[in-house]
Amino acid sequence: MPSLQTALPLELANNAIMLYRECLRRAKYIGQKKYNTELLTCMVREQFKKHMQETDPEKIQNLKDDAARGLINHMLYESENLCGRKFSKSSST
Numbered sequence: 001m002p003s004l005q006t007a008l009p010l011e012l013a014n015n016a017i018m019l020y021r022e023c024l025r026r027a028k029y030i031g032q033k034k035y036n037t038e039l040l041t042c043m044v045r046e047q048f049k050k051h052m053q054e055t056d057p058e059k060i061q062n063l064k065d066d067a068a069r070g071l072i073n074h075m076l077y078e079s080e081n082l083c084g085r086k087f088s089k090s091s092s093t
Contacts, residue, residue, distance in 0.1 A: 016060075019067050020048050026074050 027044045031037025051063050080086055 016064065019064060019071075020044075022071060023048075023067055026071060030074065 023044045024041055027040035028037055031040040034040075051059075054060055054063065
């Protein structure tokens with residue numbers, strides 16, 4: 001399966017510290033809108049600290065992909081709100 005990180009800028013996708021910082025920025029941004037900034041930033045910090053000592057390259061790649069997926073989902077959500085148009089397909093039942 002191809003990496004989701006290809007959707008992110010190369011310098012962000014290849015650098016765990018920059019990815020961490022961008023996740024924190026997004027958490028703060030969302031937290032300010034929803035009034036739960038501390039909770040969201042703590043969640044991001046905990047996830048990165050929990051896996052800080054990981055050495056398996058495949059597991060590291062999966063963790064980076066998960067972080068990239070979260071960033072991409074948030075960017076799509078914000079884009080949908082700005083233009084008033086849905087980018088994702090939703091099933092109508």
